[in-house]
Amino acid sequence: MAELTYREAVRDALSQAMRGDERVFMMGEDIAEMGGSMGVTTGMLAEFGPQRIRNTPISEIAIVGAGIGAAVQGMLPVVEIMYEDFLTISMEQIVNQAAKHRTMSGGQVKVPLTIRTQGGAGWSPGAQHAQQLEAWFTHVPGLKVVFASTPEDVRGLLWSAIYDPNPVIFFEHRTLYPIKGEVPDTIAPIPLGKARVHREGGDCTVVATGRLVHEALKAAELAEKDGISIEVVDPRTLSPLDADALVASVRKTTRCVTAHEAVVQGGFGAELAAVIQHGAFDYLDAPIERVGAKFAPLAFAPVMEEFIVPHASDVLDAVKKTLARA
Amino acid sequence: MATEVRLPRLGQGMESGTIVRWLKSEGEPVKKREPLYELDTDKVTQEVEAEADGVLLRIVVREGEVDVGTTIAVIGKEGEDVSAALLPAETSRGNGSESAEAARGGAEAPAAPEPASREPRPSPPGSPHEGRRRASPLARRIARERGIDLATIAGTGPDGRIIAEDVEKAQPAAAAATAAPALPAEVEVVELTTIRKTIARRLTEAWTAPVFQLGVSADMTEVLHLREQLVAGLAEGDVKPTVNDVLTKLAGVALMRHMPVNATFDGETIQRSALAHVGMAVAAPNGLVVPVIRDAGRSTIQQIARQRADLVVRARAGKLTLGDMQGGTFTISNLGMFGVEQFVAVLNPPQVAILAVAAVKDTPVVVDGELDVAPMMQMTLTCDHRAIDGADGAEFLRTLVALVEQPALAL
Numbered sequence: 001m002a003e004l005t006y007r008e009a010v011r012d013a014l015s016q017a018m019r020g021d022e023r024v025f026m027m028g029e030d031i032a033e034m035g036g037s038m039g040v041t042t043g044m045l046a047e048f049g050p051q052r053i054r055n056t057p058i059s060e061i062a063i064v065g066a067g068i069g070a071a072v073q074g075m076l077p078v079v080e081i082m083y084e085d086f087l088t089i090s091m092e093q094i095v096n097q098a099a100k101h102r103t104m105s106g107g108q109v110k111v112p113l114t115i116r117t118q119g120g121a122g123w124s125p126g127a128q129h130a131q132q133l134e135a136w137f138t139h140v141p142g143l144k145v146v147f148a149s150t151p152e153d154v155r156g157l158l159w160s161a162i163y164d165p166n167p168v169i170f171f172e173h174r175t176l177y178p179i180k181g182e183v184p185d186t187i188a189p190i191p192l193g194k195a196r197v198h199r200e201g202g203d204c205t206v207v208a209t210g211r212l213v214h215e216a217l218k219a220a221e222l223a224e225k226d227g228i229s230i231e232v233v234d235p236r237t238l239s240p241l242d243a244d245a246l247v248a249s250v251r252k253t254t255r256c257v258t259a260h261e262a263v264v265q266g267g268f269g270a271e272l273a274a275v276i277q278h279g280a281f282d283y284l285d286a287p288i289e290r291v292g293a294k295f296a297p298l299a300f301a302p303v304m305e306e307f308i309v310p311h312a313s314d315v316l317d318a319v320k321k322t323l324a325r326a
Numbered sequence: 327m328a329t330e331v332r333l334p335r336l337g338q339g340m341e342s343g344t345i346v347r348w349l350k351s352e353g354e355p356v357k358k359r360e361p362l363y364e365l366d367t368d369k370v371t372q373e374v375e376a377e378a379d380g381v382l383l384r385i386v387v388r389e390g391e392v393d394v395g396t397t398i399a400v401i402g403k404e405g406e407d408v409s410a411a412l413l414p415a416e417t418s419r420g421n422g423s424e425s426a427e428a429a430r431g432g433a434e435a436p437a438a439p440e441p442a443s444r445e446p447r448p449s450p451p452g453s454p455h456e457g458r459r460r461a462s463p464l465a466r467r468i469a470r471e472r473g474i475d476l477a478t479i480a481g482t483g484p485d486g487r488i489i490a491e492d493v494e495k496a497q498p499a500a501a502a503a504t505a506a507p508a509l510p511a512e513v514e515v516v517e518l519t520t521i522r523k524t525i526a527r528r529l530t531e532a533w534t535a536p537v538f539q540l541g542v543s544a545d546m547t548e549v550l551h552l553r554e555q556l557v558a559g560l561a562e563g564d565v566k567p568t569v570n571d572v573l574t575k576l577a578g579v580a581l582m583r584h585m586p587v588n589a590t591f592d593g594e595t596i597q598r599s600a601l602a603h604v605g606m607a608v609a610a611p612n613g614l615v616v617p618v619i620r621d622a623g624r625s626t627i628q629q630i631a632r633q634r635a636d637l638v639v640r641a642r643a644g645k646l647t648l649g650d651m652q653g654g655t656f657t658i659s660n661l662g663m664f665g666v667e668q669f670v671a672v673l674n675p676p677q678v679a680i681l682a683v684a685a686v687k688d689t690p691v692v693v694d695g696e697l698d699v700a701p702m703m704q705m706t707l708t709c710d711h712r713a714i715d716g717a718d719g720a721e722f723l724r725t726l727v728a729l730v731e732q733p734a735l736a737l
Contacts, residue, residue: 213415254464254490285464286483326481 002185007177009151010040010116013158016080016187018048022077024162025052027063028080028116037082038177064090064115068167070164071113076162083121083129084171087137098167099142110165114158119262120177121309122212127273127297128172130260130305132210137169137272138239144192145239147171149213149260151181153236156190163194173261174212179322195242197249201231204255204319207246207272208234209291210292212259218312230319237270247279254285259315264292289318328402329378335376337396337648343367344391345363345480345518347400350382356401363398368524369651370611371644372725376401383408391496405547447578461488468493492731502609508735521613536711539670540719544730546686546701549573552733556627567631568661570606573683578602578622580737581656584722590676591673591713605674606634608641615641616674616707618654658683680712682706703730 003232017024023127026041035042056063060081065078076165081087087094095114101109121130137145144166149155154172161168172255198213199220208216213234220230233249235241250256256276258269273288293309320326333343345365350356354704361373362382380401387398400408419682461469465488469476472493479496481488519528550574554566564596576579581588583603589598602623605616617637618632659671671682682705689702709719729736 281463282467283464285462321484324487324489 001114001182004155004183004217005149005177006151006154006172006179006181007038007040009155009183010012010158010172011042011044011316012183013155013162014041015044015047017076017103017159017162018044018052019079019154023074023076023259024078025054025070025075025305026078026080027054027056027067027113029056029058029063029082031055031080036080040116040172040177041080057061059306059321060086060089061093062161063234064093064113065157067095067113067115068101071098071167072101072109074143076112076114078114078116080161080189080245081115081117083125084117084133085131086127087115087117087169087309090115094137094167094169095140099140102166103142111167112163112165113167114161114164114170115167116158116170116172118174118177119307120175120212121171121293121298122198124300124302125174125298128298129220130298132171132260132293134169134207134238134260135262135266135268138241138268143239144168145171146192147238147245148236149208149210149234151179152183153190153196153234153279154320156188157193157236159189160192163189168192170211174311175211179214190236190317192237193240193242195233195235195238195245197231197233197245199230199232202253203229203230204257205231205233205238205246205249205253206257206259206315206319207249207269207276208259209238209268211261212310212315215310215312216259219315219319222312222316226320226325228323228325234318235272236310241271241275243275244281246276250276250280251283254283255319256280256284256288257291257315257318257322259287259291259310259318261287261309262292263295264290265295267311286322289321291315291318328383328400328406328408329380330397331362331377331399331401331417331639333394334374334720335390335398335559336372337369337652340367340394340648342391342393345387345389346371347389348385348399350376352382352385353356354382356380356382359497361572363496366520368520368646370485370590370615370646371521372647372709381406386486387480390478390480393495395484396480396482397478403510441588447562460486462490464490467494469496477593481633491603503659519612521615525613527656528675533677533736535673537673537708538711538716539547540703540707540709540716541668541724542707542723542727542729543689543702543704545691546703546730548733549576549730551685552599564628565631565635567627568634569662569686570658570683571627571634573660573735574604574606574619574634574658575625575627575728576733576736577623577658577681578604579720580621580726580729582623583725584718586714587679587707587709589678589708589713590655591678596678596713599655601655603653605651605657605677606640607657607659607671607674608635610643610644610646615646615651616654616657617641617650620653650702657681662686662703667707669708671708672699673708678710679719680708681726681730682708 031041032045032053063079067077070077098111101111119131134147137143146157146161148157161170206216216232220232225229230251231249258272260269269290291310291314296308299305337581345368346366348363351362356376356666358379359375360660365374380400381404383402461476463645476498479488479492482492483489553572585598588602589596601621604619604622607616619633656672660683665685668684669682671680674680684704686701686703688699691698691700707719707723
């Protein structure tokens with residue numbers, strides 16, 4: 001076992017894939033000399049050269065479009081969208097092209113494209129550089145959507161995403177890059193569509209994604225002092241969703257809170273809640289609570305940013321609500 | 327600020343009570359000390375008084391078993407918003423607009439939990455679920471599996487929602503309607519009341535005690551004579567003393583002289599009492615109750631008669647309080663009025679002895695070698711052998727018979 005940061009874990013997956021497979025290459029803004037806006041690709045230009053670590057113009061539609069073309073031609077491209085807010089510019093390519101080719105070609109054309117991107121609040125990025133838009137992509141058949149929360153998961157899931165024959169939108173969270181975690185010495189691919197139980201508990205299941213996995217774990221620590229036992233489950237892949245694991249957990253705990261940093265309204269927590277209530281209806285002892293950001297564009301002021309996005313205390317409050325103790 | 331009406335603890339060991347019915351309706355004004363609802367505990371059914379003046383804004387628990395401390399209603403000012411009293415406090419850092427709204431108090435008060443009504447009631451337009459109890463799906467499933475009627479359960483969740491824990495604490499109905507075969511028309515099924523269940527439980531406990539019985543007969547000539555004198559000298563409108571009142575007085579005196587019999591036993595220690603508080607078994611409409619005549623040994627027969635009259639009236643009306651029934655040191659069960667010639671009573675725990683009193687009957691007796699007829703009465707003392715021995719009971723009975731045959735000895 002080695003200890004890597006989340007950032008290093010992403011880099012490790014990319015580097016090992018590129019070392020072992022000529023078809024893997026990267027495109028993105030500032031990923032070469034600069035090593036990417038978050039430093040994920042630092043040092044990779046030196047190892048793999050400008051043919052495989054390709055800087056691009058500032059045109060997300062071109063980055064994704066070129067990625068689709070390369071994937072259709074048999075490559076395994078990994079493209080980086082600097083901030084997930086800029087996925088909006090490449091929406092046509094993602095939603096109408098990448099997601100549709102396989103079906104519209106009767107299965108003859110596959111698009112093994114990986115679109116890496118990052119976002120989220122923290123360090124005042126402001127309203128246009130900090131959104132959490134994963135829910136948009138889960139609404140599109142033909143796309144796979146991954147949101148990893150630990151170094152081990154991000155490495156193993158990215159490996160699976162690179163080799164998946166379908167387009168995968170691979171979300172990372174800016175505040176997770178520095179966190180450290182144990183990873184196996186050799187990369188163990190984590191299959192897409194498998195949830196992970198981070199912590200077992202008996203009173204309430206918190207289904208959390210991204211940064212909120214860590215807030216949920218903090219909430220679980222706090223709750224223990226009040227004699228409340230929280231189970232924390234991370235779906236890891238949002239589409240396809242490991243509904244069975246989530247339902248099994250909630251059938252056990254009889255209560256559920258969904259938690260993500262994205263805005264509550266129309267957020268992925270709503271889909272989680274719907275899937276869980278359908279599978280665990282007769283086991284629910286309280287309505288499912290949703291935790292997420294307030295319905296407001298993210299503020300630039302740190303104190304306002306802090307106010308808008310959810311924290312461990314919000315998760316704990318929601319859990320207590322399900323236990324009729326709030 | 328609205329006042330929450332919580333289920334009171336009316337006596338030691340009371341963990342829950344069953345709300346029988348409300349004496350006031352929602353929206354009706356109530357005065358402090360006015361009877362508000364009827365509560366069935368394991369010992370009595372009694373009216374509970376309102377703790378505050380105002381309007382009965384909301385009945386949270388219409389009927390059914392509730393744990394002590396549960397909010398069962400809210401009293402406040404006309405039109406006052408009761409949601410604050412009933413809703414879980416909003417978190418300081420709510421998520422989404424919904425909680426922010428509620429925190430500002432802008433949200434409408436949620437609809438009251440629908441009363442569980444035994445009568446089908448017409449639903450107002452727009453409320454198809456009139457009469458449906460709020461309950462979580464899990465609570466509903468558990469109730470379904472165990473044959474428990476949700477209407478009998480008080481919810482402790484938000485807005486009185488019944489949650490799984492509430493159902494798990496509840497007892498399934500005695501007769502689960504599901505599996506029971508149809509009964510013939512001539513059979514009446516009687517659901518056990520809380521009181522009946524308590525009688526069953528406590529007497530079953532009593533039955534496990536190692537008991538012995540001692541039987542005696544006493545000549546009642548003097549007691550009957552004494553009673554006649556007392557009735558003759560009665561003040562206008564005063565309570566007529568009964569033979570049983572006289573017996574209660576005499577037993578009280580005998581008990582003060584034989585403290586081992588005037589005692590309770592909790593399995594660990596014996597508490598012997600210098601004063602005789604004599605329980606009197608009364609057949610109330612909903613079951614046996616045993617109100618207590620205080621300090622029978624030192625009371626006059628007339629004082630005992632007045633106490634007895636009040637207790638019997640209230641027992642038959644179901645208006646005894648827990649206080650009326652606590653603290654007894656001994657019990658007399660008299661079935662003489664039914665013509666019973668002899669019987670054995672079951673202990674009234676934690677008391678160590680109970681006296682079964684039979685009918686007074688003209689009986690041939692032998693006095694100084696001559697056959698005579700005397701009004702004789704049989705008494706049987708049941709004793710808990712864990713706490714007292716045969717001699718203790720026998721000595722007490724000897725004294726009691728002596729007092730019955732010569733009441734003057736009690737003075």
